[in-house]
Structure formats: C-alpha cells, structure tokens
Amino acid sequence: MNVLVACEYSGIVRDAFLRRGHNAISCDLLPSESDKGIHYQGNVLDLIKGDFNWDMMIAHPPCTHLAVSGARWFTEGKKPWSLQEEALDFVRKLLDAPINKIALENPVSVISTKIRKPNQIIQPWMFGDLATKTTCLWTKGLPNLIPNITQKPELEYHYTKSGKRMQKWMYDIRCKNAKDGTRAKLGSKTFLGIANAMADQWGTDG
Numbered sequence: 001m002n003v004l005v006a007c008e009y010s011g012i013v014r015d016a017f018l019r020r021g022h023n024a025i026s027c028d029l030l031p032s033e034s035d036k037g038i039h040y041q042g043n044v045l046d047l048i049k050g051d052f053n054w055d056m057m058i059a060h061p062p063c064t065h066l067a068v069s070g071a072r073w074f075t076e077g078k079k080p081w082s083l084q085e086e087a088l089d090f091v092r093k094l095l096d097a098p099i100n101k102i103a104l105e106n107p108v109s110v111i112s113t114k115i116r117k118p119n120q121i122i123q124p125w126m127f128g129d130l131a132t133k134t135t136c137l138w139t140k141g142l143p144n145l146i147p148n149i150t151q152k153p154e155l156e157y158h159y160t161k162s163g164k165r166m167q168k169w170m171y172d173i174r175c176k177n178a179k180d181g182t183r184a185k186l187g188s189k190t191f192l193g194i195a196n197a198m199a200d201q202w203g204t205d206g
C-alpha cells in the first residue's frame, strides 16, 4: 500500500508500516527523527492534491488550538478564535482529501462539535503501552481498531516536587528529560502499540 503519514516527525507510524512491507512516507514541517524511510519536510497539503496515488492517509494534525483542554484560552480572550478556525480548516482539508482510507487522530477536541464526532476513542494501554491518553480517531473507509487488551492494567505513577501524581510516561517527559520547549513535542508522539495496531489491522487489502 502507498501510505501517507501526515504531520508526523517521529516516524513511528511510518516505520510500523515500512516494517510490514508497505510504501510509507511521512510528512511534517519538521525534519524526521527517524532515518529509516522517506520523509517529506513541508506542507502535507502539497501531497494530497494532484496526482498522488495514496491508498491510505493517517494524519496527526496539531491539537494546540483544537483540544478541549485548552478551550479557555479562547473563551477568556487570550487567543483569537481565528486560530481555531484555521486549525479546523486544516482538519477539514485532511478529512476531505481524495484518498479512500483516512484516519485522523487528535485528543478530545472541538473537531467533535464543529465537524463530526470521532468514529472511535482509544487509549494507549489498549494496545500494550502503560499509559492513558484519550485518543480520538476520525476515520473514512477503515474499520475501528480492535484492542488487544480490554482490561485496564495497573499504571505506574510518580509524584512531582509539588506532590502532584503523574503517569510515569508524562513524568518522564515533563519532569525528567525534556527541556521546556520540547515537552509538547515529545508528548505528541504516537505510542508504538497504537502505531503497530494501525499497521497490522489497516495494512491489509480490503
């Protein structure tokens, strides 16, 4: 399959498809962190118009102006609503791309109220990673992912200096490794279990 992984700098989903023999290409405004495959550093809108022959696109558009968790920035007048409109417009263009199989991933976001409800809501732990991070999937021409784990496992927690309880993966990003400017970027990486499930379950003809 010709698979376009849009808005991915990590290479995690692209490489999962490559490992299964697909022709997968990632695209992001940023360079790729993985040198295992082809990466187009530029605007994904360049790749979804014209004569490209994609069988599938998996897209991870930025949630900065869409996440429900950040809504107060708009309601309190700290951010102009035009930013949210632009972000929604980008999502619409991705969902309307002339590709038969599309999955678009975002956290709980205004896409649900302004465009349409997600087809599926998943958690990383359902696919083997010890984490909760509510992940919504808006799909076209693709079935829901089947989790390999249905019973939520015990998660590992750490406490911050101020006594706040935090999941280990988040603690590692926010308190141990990452410098301020890289936290959001690291936190936006796709979990490997979800990437493998996409490639296993969606990477078949039909």
Ligand SMILES: C[S@@+](CC[C@H](N)C(=O)[O-])C[C@H]1O[C@@H](n2cnc3c(N)ncnc32)[C@H](O)[C@@H]1O
Binding pocket: 006, 007, 008, 009, 010, 011, 012, 027, 028, 029, 030, 042, 043, 044, 045, 060, 061, 062, 063, 188, 189, 190
């Ligand atoms: C939420 S992050 C997704 C990260 C992804 N899950 C990963 O594992 O690499 C959103 C990404 O979209 C990229 N992006 C934003 N606008 C874009 C555009 N027009 N074309 C391509 N990538 C874009 C950003 O640079 C950012 O890396």
